[in-house]
Amino acid sequence: MTKERATFPSGTGADLHVDLRIELRGTGLRSGLMDALRDAVRSGRLAPGTRLPSSRTLAADLGVARNTVADAYAELVTEGWLTARQGSGTRVARRTAPRRPAPSPQRPGPVRGRPAYSLVPGSPDLASFPRTEWLKAARRAITAAPHEAFGYGDPRGRPELRTVLAEYLARARGVYADPDRVVICSGYAHGLMLLGSVLRSGPRSSGPGRRVREVAVEAYGLDLHWKRLTDAGLRLSALGFDERGTRTGDLAALDGAGAVLLTPAHQFPMGVALPPDRRTAAVDWACATGGLVLEDDYDGEFRYDRQPIGALQGLDPERVVYLGTASKSLAPGLRLAWMVVPEALVGEVAAAKGESDWASGALDQLTLAEFISSGAYDRHVRAMRLRYRRRRDELVGALAERAPGIRVSGIAAGMHAVLELPPGTERAVVRAAAWQGLAVEGLGRFHHPSTPPGPDALVVGYGTPADSAWSGALDALCRVLP
Numbered sequence: 001m002t003k004e005r006a007t008f009p010s011g012t013g014a015d016l017h018v019d020l021r022i023e024l025r026g027t028g029l030r031s032g033l034m035d036a037l038r039d040a041v042r043s044g045r046l047a048p049g050t051r052l053p054s055s056r057t058l059a060a061d062l063g064v065a066r067n068t069v070a071d072a073y074a075e076l077v078t079e080g081w082l083t084a085r086q087g088s089g090t091r092v093a094r095r096t097a098p099r100r101p102a103p104s105p106q107r108p109g110p111v112r113g114r115p116a117y118s119l120v121p122g123s124p125d126l127a128s129f130p131r132t133e134w135l136k137a138a139r140r141a142i143t144a145a146p147h148e149a150f151g152y153g154d155p156r157g158r159p160e161l162r163t164v165l166a167e168y169l170a171r172a173r174g175v176y177a178d179p180d181r182v183v184i185c186s187g188y189a190h191g192l193m194l195l196g197s198v199l200r201s202g203p204r205s206s207g208p209g210r211r212v213r214e215v216a217v218e219a220y221g222l223d224l225h226w227k228r229l230t231d232a233g234l235r236l237s238a239l240g241f242d243e244r245g246t247r248t249g250d251l252a253a254l255d256g257a258g259a260v261l262l263t264p265a266h267q268f269p270m271g272v273a274l275p276p277d278r279r280t281a282a283v284d285w286a287c288a289t290g291g292l293v294l295e296d297d298y299d300g301e302f303r304y305d306r307q308p309i310g311a312l313q314g315l316d317p318e319r320v321v322y323l324g325t326a327s328k329s330l331a332p333g334l335r336l337a338w339m340v341v342p343e344a345l346v347g348e349v350a351a352a353k354g355e356s357d358w359a360s361g362a363l364d365q366l367t368l369a370e371f372i373s374s375g376a377y378d379r380h381v382r383a384m385r386l387r388y389r390r391r392r393d394e395l396v397g398a399l400a401e402r403a404p405g406i407r408v409s410g411i412a413a414g415m416h417a418v419l420e421l422p423p424g425t426e427r428a429v430v431r432a433a434a435w436q437g438l439a440v441e442g443l444g445r446f447h448h449p450s451t452p453p454g455p456d457a458l459v460v461g462y463g464t465p466a467d468s469a470w471s472g473a474l475d476a477l478c479r480v481l482p
């Protein structure tokens with residue numbers, strides 16, 4: 001939950017206003033609000049007698065339901081923190097617990113709980129989730145769904161979604177996608193888990209990627225994804241990385257690898273696109289060795305300065321598993337992703353998914369199918385592309401003005417950028433940012449331990465904040481840069 005600001009008219013003077021930060025913590029909105037109000041009263045930030053805003057006003061300020069605020073007020077009245085009288089509204093009780101001194105603004109301590117701003121990469125702007133369009137699609141999809149849609153169904157997922165995705169992926173990403181080869185999963189990470197188990201334990205037979213013991217990964221990536229593979233009993237070896245991207249030509253020198261995991265359209269987190277010769281090298285290696293390429297196309301829709309780079313899978317659909325996700329284009333909370341699997345692996349991947357009994361809900365799948373086929377997905381992606389592009393331009397502009405020594409890269413696509421720092425400063429900058437209430441990640445966090453360390457840098461997720469927090473986050477970032 002984010003920190004929100006609400007203005008409280010003071011009861012001690014008609015024109016006095018207390019600008020109070022309400023920090024909602026924890027998972028319960030009502031209990032979070034109650035804790036925040038108790039804190040404000042205890043510390044004296046809300047003085048005895050102060051009139052609180054109406055539940056309607058505060059609910060609108062905080063973006064929560066009016067009942068949530070009304071219930072919180074009522075409970076605090078019962079506990080004796082607040083009083084409520086007809087005609088004079090809800091006020092801070094005159095007799096309250098002893099005050100604790102407010103922390104001195106001169107000495108900011110480490111930020112506890114949630115930071116005020118987050119530029120941690122990996123999340124889209126969650127405030128932009130297209131709630132209204134999604135609800136409309138859900139209504140239409142559920143109304144039209146056949147009775148059997150409410151049953152267990154095909155482990156590959158709802159046929160409506162697989163059909164619509166096959167068409168969309170071919171059109172927008174250049175994927176060769178027959179609906180029979182599409183497998184819906186609960187997030188990319190789930191897909192990787194399924195592929196890991198199929199690669200590790202699949203029967204030895206002709207066809208790609210069987211009985212694999214080792215998987216090559218990029219020098220930069222996400223440890224939680226690497227862990228999905230090692231949890232399946234696979235060893236990892238990391239490929240080198242240079243200014244042109246991941247050195248896929250080195251695959252030929254790896255003895256044991258039976259598969260390689262790549263982010264070809266937009267390397268995560270470095271942000272470069274894999275150049276054509278290195279794309280071909282990966283597919284050639286797979287053909288020559290019977291290996292498999294696992295293509296993570298996590299944010300392929302968001303490219304700003306030219307046409308999106310098509311999927312690698314189009315080069316050889318029998319040697320490349322394509323993995324896409326709704327986590328960037330819509331929201332990670334949906335837990336909806338998709339794989340397009342070589343024909344020879346479809347049966348095993350579907351069986352592994354059926355056995356794992358980890359399916360995405362049929363109603364969300366039907367809703368996404370309707371959302372895509374109605375054109376709402378394309379509209380949403382287009383609108384978000386414009387928004388992220390504008391933020392990217394603002395980030396680059398702010399850096400040029402306020403931190404001209406910082407080199408920024410990886411900005412042609414996606415929703416994060418890499419800001420190179422002076423050598424030896426990465427940890428200190430991340431720490432300083434935390435003290436200022438800004439969450440941001442250093443590049444070292446994404447580096448595979450078996451390859452030589454890269455430059456000191458920040459990975460800045462400019463897509464993460466809500467619009468209302470963006471300029472504050474950008475300002476906080478510029479303040480902590482050397």
Ligand SMILES: Cc1ncc(COP(=O)(O)O)c(C=O)c1O
Nearest residue numbers: 122187188189268298325327337
């Ligand atoms: C590189 C990369 N791939 C894939 C994903 C999507 O993961 P999931 O679909 O499990 O949310 C992410 C999300 O942060 C990511 O950063």
